[in-house]
Amino acid sequence: MALEELYRxxxxxxxxxxxxxxxxxxxxxxxxxxxxxCGDEVTxxxxxxxxxxxxxxxxxxxxxxxxxxxxxxxxxxxGKTRAEIEAIAAKFHSMMTAEDETAAGLDPSRPGAVLGDxxxxxxxxxxxxxxxxxxxPWTTLEEALGPAG
Amino acid sequence: MPLLDTTAIRADFPVFExxxxxxxxxxxxxxxxxxxIEAMADxxxxxxxxxxxxxxRLSVSATERYEAVRDKVAAFLGAxxxxxxxxxxxxxxxxxxxxxxxxxxxxxxxxxxxxxxMEHHANLVPWQMLARRTGARxxxxxxxxxxxxxxxxxxxxxxxxxxxxxxxxxxxxxGTIPPLDVILAAARExxxxxxxxxxxxxxxxxxxxxxxxxxxxxxxxHKMCGPTGIGVxxxxxxxxxxxxxxxYGGDMISTVTRxxxxxxxIPQRFEAGTPPIIEAIGLGAAIDYVEKIxxxxxxxxxxxxxxxALDALGDVPELRIxxxxxxxxxxxxxxxxxxxxxPHDLATILDQHGVAVRAGHHxxxxxxxxxxxxxxxxxxxxxxxTTEDIDALVEALRDAGxxxxxx
Numbered sequence: 380m381a382l383e384e385l386y387r388x389x390x391x392x393x394x395x396x397x398x399x400x401x402x403x404x405x406x407x408x409x410x411x412x413x414x415x416x417c418g419d420e421v422t423x424x425x426x427x428x429x430x431x432x433x434x435x436x437x438x439x440x441x442x443x444x445x446x447x448x449x450x451x452x453x454x455x456x457x458g459k460t461r462a463e464i465e466a467i468a469a470k471f472h473s474m475m476t477a478e479d480e481t482a483a484g485l486d487p488s489r490p491g492a493v494l495g496d497x498x499x500x501x502x503x504x505x506x507x508x509x510x511x512x513x514x515x516p517w518t519t520l521e522e523a524l525g526p527a528g
Numbered sequence: 529m530p531l532l533d534t535t536a537i538r539a540d541f542p543v544f545e546x547x548x549x550x551x552x553x554x555x556x557x558x559x560x561x562x563x564x565i566e567a568m569a570d571x572x573x574x575x576x577x578x579x580x581x582x583x584x585r586l587s588v589s590a591t592e593r594y595e596a597v598r599d600k601v602a603a604f605l606g607a608x609x610x611x612x613x614x615x616x617x618x619x620x621x622x623x624x625x626x627x628x629x630x631x632x633x634x635x636x637x638x639x640x641x642x643x644x645x646m647e648h649h650a651n652l653v654p655w656q657m658l659a660r661r662t663g664a665r666x667x668x669x670x671x672x673x674x675x676x677x678x679x680x681x682x683x684x685x686x687x688x689x690x691x692x693x694x695x696x697x698x699x700x701x702x703g704t705i706p707p708l709d710v711i712l713a714a715a716r717e718x719x720x721x722x723x724x725x726x727x728x729x730x731x732x733x734x735x736x737x738x739x740x741x742x743x744x745x746x747x748x749x750h751k752m753c754g755p756t757g758i759g760v761x762x763x764x765x766x767x768x769x770x771x772x773x774x775x776y777g778g779d780m781i782s783t784v785t786r787x788x789x790x791x792x793x794i795p796q797r798f799e800a801g802t803p804p805i806i807e808a809i810g811l812g813a814a815i816d817y818v819e820k821i822x823x824x825x826x827x828x829x830x831x832x833x834x835x836x837a838l839d840a841l842g843d844v845p846e847l848r849i850x851x852x853x854x855x856x857x858x859x860x861x862x863x864x865x866x867x868x869x870x871p872h873d874l875a876t877i878l879d880q881h882g883v884a885v886r887a888g889h890h891x892x893x894x895x896x897x898x899x900x901x902x903x904x905x906x907x908x909x910x911x912x913x914t915t916e917d918i919d920a921l922v923e924a925l926r927d928a929g930x931x932x933x934x935x
Contacts, residue, residue: 391932395868417872417888418902440902442870443932506876 389499393447398454403436412439412519414511419445421516423523430461437516444500444509449516451496461524468517470494475504475513532821532829534914540817541912548882550917555700555728555861555908556886557750564753567813572806579805580779580796594805597812598795604815605745605762606736612768614761614795615803619727620650622746622761623694625798626723627654628774630767631692637663640690642720644669644677644706645898646699649891651725655694664691669711671898675851677706686714693722697729697745701890701899701906702851703834703861705729712741721767727751732830732859732910734823743767749807754814758807761798768794775800818911826911830860833909837862837918844925845935850899860909863890866925867934871905874928878905881924883917 406424413420419441426434435457437449452471456464470484471494477483483501486492503513538544540561543551551559577587579594595610602610616622635641641655645668659666667685672678686693693715698705708724715722724742729735731752737745744763750756763771773780773791780800782790791797818826835855841847846867852858866874875887886906889896896902907921929935 419872442872444873509872509876512872 387499387502389496390443390447393450393496394443397437397446397450399435399450399457400438401436402438403434406436408523408525410519410523412515412522414441414445414515417442417512419512419515421445421449421519423449423516423519425523432456432459432461432464441515442509442512444503444512445515448497448500448513451500452516452520455495455497456520464520464524467494468521471497471517472514474498474501475510477504531832531915532825532911534912537821537912538914544912550881550883550920552907552909552913552917552921553884553886554751554910554913555906557756558731558753558910559912560755561753561817563817564755564810564813568755568806568810571809575809576806578802590805593812594803594808597808597815600812600815601760601762604819605730605760606738607762608738609765611794612737612762612765614763614768614798615808616746616759616761616798617757617804618748618750618759619725619746620748622744622759623651623723623725624654625761625774626721626744626763626771627658629772629798630721630770631655631658631664632661633772634770635662635664635691638689639664640685640687641666641692641694642669642685642690642715643667643694644696645671646677646702646704646706646895647694647696647892648700648725648727649893650727651694651696651723652894655692658692669695669706671895675702676704676857677711679707679710682711682714686711686718686720688718690715690718690720693720694725695723696725697727697735698732698859698861699851699892699895700728700861701863701892701895701904703858703863704852705733705857705859707857709741715743716741728859728861731818732823733827737762749811749814752814753817755807755810758804758811760811765794768798771798773797773800777801779803821911829911830909831855833913833915833918834858834860834862836915837907837909837921840918840922841925844922844929846929847925850901850904860913861906862908863904863906865901865904866929867932869928869932869934871903873932874905874925877928877931878921878924881920881927883921883924885921
């Protein structure tokens with residue numbers, strides 16, 4: 380995968396115009412994640428209704444991969460239940476670690492059909508040191524959600 | 529000023545058999561020439577035994593070769609005697625030894641420790657912790673607008689309350705070389721223990737401790753074509769007399785009874801345990817290598833590359849250099865950012881062009897706060913770098929600018 384594809388328009392769009400960046404007034408759940416190696420920072424705030432995420436904020440500072448991943452994640456999880464979010468997170472995780480698109484559970488003939496904009500991040504798996512950047516918002520989300528039950 | 533014969537030099541470094549590699553991260557650690565690699569391998573294969581124990585010939589000759597490196601380091605630094613040379617793990621360990629073995633015993637509440645605003649964490653955190661242990665105050669020689677030190681308040685900072693002055697010989701972020709003579713003279717006048725962090729300076733410039741005016745100097749072998757795991761603390765004999773060992777065990781004692789021990793002479797009392805013997809042989813070979821090329825020639829080469837790079841980078845749109853933009857009192861370290869492209873994104877794109885740079889906070893977070901950037905990318909030069917390396921950097925930066933749509 381070429382760099383142009385890694386930094387394809389979707390990633391740059393989310394980096395420059397991050398979604399759900401405005402901090403929530405009274406979040407029910409909140410977690411801060413930091414990658415001490417490179418200094419990337421992400422804060423995840425959640426407004427819950429039962430086990431459903433009814434509102435979300437993701438903000439921080441860092442590279443285009445960590446910040447766009449957080450922005451895309453916010454779109455993917457808003458309105459979803461914990462179970463639905465866990466399913467998305469699992470798909471995202473397998474996309475980042477799989478050998479290729481098919482192994483990742485994606486449909487090469489229909490880009491975006493499975494994980495939406497998040498699929499733009501699949502090129503990152505070619506750059507092992509950057510996978511941690513893409514994963515940071517997700518591990519922070521996991522911490523914000525806390526253990527199930 | 530002619531540049532070094534980089535074709536011959538690069539042939540000495542096996543890593544450059546990869547023709548596509550533009551290694552611009554020597555400020556983090558330098559590459560190793562064949563001469564160093566082979567000296568270590570040969571010693572490990574045919575000359576190795578533990579030192580200071582030997583009733584047998586192999587140990588005697590290993591000890592002689594180990595101690596011969598101490599003599600070589602002393603000559604390299606212009607030290608009065610080999611007894612002024614302490615082998616340590618690296619510059620960081622040397623500074624921690626001084627902070628614990630001298631500072632902890634001698635500092636009192638309200639004494640002052642002075643560093644600069646452009647220190648590496650290695651010459652900052654040990655002093656923070658010393659201040660916390662003793663109640664001493666840590667104060668900073670500030671950075672001026674021009675990315676050089678502002679010495680206007682030096683009289684106030686360095687007075688009779690000042691017990692330690694620890695200053696970098698060259699900033700690993702800005703490349704700035706501070707006016708050591710002025711700072712060290714001020715320290716000397718009030719009797720403060722003056723320490724130069726030579727991690728960046730010693731591999732790149734001639735340094736002679738007989739004229740430097742410092743009480744102590746530390747550096748690491750791995751930034752000077754040598755191996756990891758060994759560095760040097762040089763200190764004046766009277767300062768070494770004041771220094772207490774902080775590691776105890778074998779090799780550093782004179783006599784041991786069931787409940788007491790006395791120390792070996794200086795410098796062995798500071799080298800507890802089996803030392804990095806193979807690494808010392810590597811350090812000796814690294815000194816030979818650097819001396820063969822010549823430290824002034826290396827410094828001039830760095831300067832020419834820096835001049836070329838400052839010129840070339842100055843033409844890249846949206847690129848901002850964090851550091852002096854001329855070659856006056858400056859080494860071959862250039863930090864930069866480009867528009868809103870995060871330095872890690874820059875480094876990834878540069879890597880695709882074979883250009884290896886560091887991206888991040890460079891172990892100098894307080895300095896980056898002053899610069900008001902969370903991170904920078906950094907290119908640094910050494911004796912094997914060429915103008916082609918810099919051309920590759922510039923081309924890769926233009927590519928990054930295009931990918932991110934900022935140029």
